[in-house]
Amino acid sequence: MSDPSPRASPTISASPEAAAVTAPRILSATGCRIEYTEGKGRGVFANCPVPAHALIEVSPVLLLSAEEYEKHGKYTVLDHYTFTWRDGRMAIALGLGSLFNHSQEPNVSFSLDPLTESIRYTTTRSVLPDEELCIFYGHKLWFKDINANEGVSEATEDTDDGWGGLSVMADNGIGLQRATEGDHDLNEIVQEDSLPFLRVRITPDEEEEEDLESVRTVDAWVADIMDNRHTTALLKWLKASGYESPALAHLKRIRKSRDQSTFLLTASPNTPVLPTELQGSLSTPYQIRVPKTAALTPTSLQLKATFWPTVFAPRRKHEPEVWSQAKMRWASSAIRRVIAEARHAMQNGNLPIAAYVPPPFDVKHGTTAGASLHFVAHDLRISAAHPLRHPVLNVIQQISDYRSEPATTAVNPGSAELSAAEDAVRNGKNYLLTSLTLFTTHEPCIMCSMALLHSRVKEVFYIFPMTLTGGCGGAACLPKLPAVNHRFTIGRWKEEPGLEDLRVGDDVDA
Ligand SMILES: C[S@@+](CC[C@H](N)C(=O)[O-])C[C@H]1O[C@@H](n2cnc3c(N)ncnc32)[C@H](O)[C@@H]1O
Numbered sequence: 335m336s337d338p339s340p341r342a343s344p345t346i347s348a349s350p351e352a353a354a355v356t357a358p359r360i361l362s363a364t365g366c367r368i369e370y371t372e373g374k375g376r377g378v379f380a381n382c383p384v385p386a387h388a389l390i391e392v393s394p395v396l397l398l399s400a401e402e403y404e405k406h407g408k409y410t411v412l413d414h415y416t417f418t419w420r421d422g423r424m425a426i427a428l429g430l431g432s433l434f435n436h437s438q439e440p441n442v443s444f445s446l447d448p449l450t451e452s453i454r455y456t457t458t459r460s461v462l463p464d465e466e467l468c469i470f471y472g473h474k475l476w477f478k479d480i481n482a483n484e485g486v487s488e489a490t491e492d493t494d495d496g497w498g499g500l501s502v503m504a505d506n507g508i509g510l511q512r513a514t515e516g517d518h519d520l521n522e523i524v525q526e527d528s529l530p531f532l533r534v535r536i537t538p539d540e541e542e543e544e545d546l547e548s549v550r551t552v553d554a555w556v557a558d559i560m561d562n563r564h565t566t567a568l569l570k571w572l573k574a575s576g577y578e579s580p581a582l583a584h585l586k587r588i589r590k591s592r593d594q595s596t597f598l599l600t601a602s603p604n605t606p607v608l609p610t611e612l613q614g615s616l617s618t619p620y621q622i623r624v625p626k627t628a629a630l631t632p633t634s635l636q637l638k639a640t641f642w643p644t645v646f647a648p649r650r651k652h653e654p655e656v657w658s659q660a661k662m663r664w665a666s667s668a669i670r671r672v673i674a675e676a677r678h679a680m681q682n683g684n685l686p687i688a689a690y691v692p693p694p695f696d697v698k699h700g701t702t703a704g705a706s707l708h709f710v711a712h713d714l715r716i717s718a719a720h721p722l723r724h725p726v727l728n729v730i731q732q733i734s735d736y737r738s739e740p741a742t743t744a745v746n747p748g749s750a751e752l753s754a755a756e757d758a759v760r761n762g763k764n765y766l767l768t769s770l771t772l773f774t775t776h777e778p779c780i781m782c783s784m785a786l787l788h789s790r791v792k793e794v795f796y797i798f799p800m801t802l803t804g805g806c807g808g809a810a811c812l813p814k815l816p817a818v819n820h821r822f823t824i825g826r827w828k829e830e831p832g833l834e835d836l837r838v839g840d841d842v843d844a
Contacts, residue, residue, distance in 0.1 A: 364390045366467060368433060373480040377435040377466050384461040387711075387732055390442065391455040393431025398424045414476075417453065419446065427453050437468035437481060439678060444469055445707040458710055459678060524657045530666060531795055531825035533654055534807035536814045549637050551623040554582060555599040555606050556589075557616035564615035568597060577606055584628035586643035598624070598642065627816070655823070661695050665795065668692045668773045669827055671710065673797075676775045676836050679712030679725075686836045687844050688712040689725035689774040691733065691767070694792075709733050713844075724844065726774060726782035730789055733766050765790035775836055776844030777804035777826075783812040786822065793823040796844075797833065803843045 365381035384390060395417070398407050403424040407413060415432040416424040425446070426432065431453050434442060444455045461467060559565060569587065572578055577600035589596045599606045599619055606619050628647040629635035638644040657665075668690055675688035691709045711728035715721060767789035777796045778786060783805025786794060800808045806824045813821040838844070 364388065366390055366430060368430070371435075371466070374435045376433050377468070378430050378433050380461045380463055380465050380467055382463050384457050386457055386460045387735070388457045389454060390457060390467065391430045393427040393429040393453045393455070395419070395425035395427050395431070395451050395453060397451065398426070400424070417446065419448070425453070431455065434467060434469045436471040436475065436479060438470070438479070439674060440468050440470040441465070442467045442469050443708065443710060458675070459682065522659045524659060524662050529657055530662065531827045534811065534824035534826060536811060536821055536824060546637055546640065549634070549641065550626040551641060552581070552601055552626045553621050554601045554624045555619045556596050556622055557599060557619040559588070559595040559597050559615065560617060561615050562595065564612065568612060568615060571609060571612055572599070577602060582624070584645045584647065585624055586645070589643055655697070661697070664692070664695045665773070668771070669795070669797070672773045672775055673833065673836065675710050675712050680835070682717060684716045685713040685838055685842065687725050687774070687776045687838065689729040689772055691729055691770050691772050694769050694771065707736070709736070724779065724782050726772065726778045727785055729772070730766055730785055737766070767791040771795070774844070776800055776838065777806050777808050779803045779843035780805035780810055780812065781843070787812055787818060787820050790820050791822050793825070795825040795827055797827045797829055798837065799826055800840065800842070800844050802840045
């Protein structure tokens with residue numbers, strides 16, 4: 335908080351007197367206990383080894399309206415414990431949820447679950463017995479972090495988010511922003527050359543077609559129409575014939591010239607056979623070259639029409655999205671998070687490669703305030719002795735686990751029952767990464783890029799290009815392949831100094 339003066343100065347249990355309070359030693363079925371630490375007060379500790387990605391706590395929440403919080407809550411001790419909920423309410427986590435202390439290198443991540451009005455806490459790595467379990471509150475702390483010099487450095491965000499204590503951590507420190515921040519209007523559009531990344535072009539090359547030579551074509555069978563009265567019958571026959579294929583869907587079926595109309599039959603290599611009753615309606619089929627794809631620009635349309643009338647389909651869908659200052663900050667925070675995770679992987683003897691899927695940025699409202707789920711993973715090939723434990727696959731697995739986890743497996747006995755609505759979401763009705771953005775330190779390999787494609791990811795940003803192994807612009811660019819049925823945006827983050835420790839060999843698959 336930048337201006338704590340208007341509220342009461344609640345003291346919390348960091349004092350020696352507070353340490354005299356007896357806290358229950360074992361509270362949770364997963365073996366967590368509460369313990370006092372000088373300078374931090376109560377915190378949550380592991381009683382036993384806890385594996386990575388374990389759900390260790392589900393805390394139901396009490397929700398305060400924005401008005402209740404503004405008028406009362408923020409002047410009380412609760413201000414140190416509130417999470418910003420979606421729709422502007424403030425949440426107080428019951429159970430262990432309010433007692434996780436802050437760390438710049440958290441071993442626990444959390445996600446707000448609006449459907450069950452609870453917060454779920456999951457380990458981000460394996461935890462040793464007696465290790466403290468900490469979450470990340472955000473970049474702007476209202477107290478002095480006693481571990482501040484350990485691990486990654488503090489970010490320099492110095493603005494007040496206008497909410498209570500844990501508000502920034504509600505979305506893990508990313509994206510909860512007011513309409514203006516610093517010198518910038520957060521809605522201001524960022525010029526393309528000021529973006530912190532370079533876009534990897536994924537639209538097919540024919541958009542650049544500027545002359546007849548560059549139009550890509552395929553051979554197709556056509557026949558001249560001898561009797562126009564049979565056109566409807568011809569179209570009907572073709573539909574049932576099996577000759578129609580999506581490969582020619584971008585072409586008009588009939589080419590009309592002043593004295594001759596021609597019928598497009600098929601792209602199959604074999605001569606099409608007409609039924610006897612229609613044989614007099616068409617000439618003997620012959621092969622010509624037709625455009626391979628739709629026209630994306632007016633110039634391309636004109637060029638392609640000289641081969642065969644072609645559909646005009648400008649790919650608005652793939653036009654680059656404009657970025658606001660708010661989205662840029664959201665992405666920068668996510669990149670910092672993934673860097674911290676990669677360093678964490680390295681400390682554990684793994685390759686320093688990580689992936690992070692933050693709560694999605696809401697372009698309409700310019701925040702992530704309504705969203706809460708986020709997933710982070712690092713490379714586990716060495717520690718798990720498993721060649722496929724790439725961070726991208728690990729993070730997709732986490733999302734899949736989250737979605738398929740039945741309500742009854744929530745470890746904490748106090749967890750609320752999941753509603754039928756949530757079950758529907760969890761059971762994979764949607765693709766795993768629809769509308770989500772993946773940040774990764776290293777360009778995903780071809781295998782992981784294909785997994786991202788199958789998961790329908792919206793955007794992928796990486797720092798280090800992998801020219802020999804990458805599937806997002808390095809060795810190959812999977813969303814650019816003509817046959818794939820999904821495209822996603824790719825951005826190569828402009829590398830900053832100080833990341834040399836995260837480099838891996840060119841031949842490593844990330
Ligand atoms: C959500 S509470 C966490 C539980 C708290 N320790 C207690 O005893 O109630 C947040 C408060 O814990 C303390 N705290 C959390 N993390 C800390 C850290 N890394 N260094 C110092 N104090 C910390 C701060 O006083 C903060 O206001």
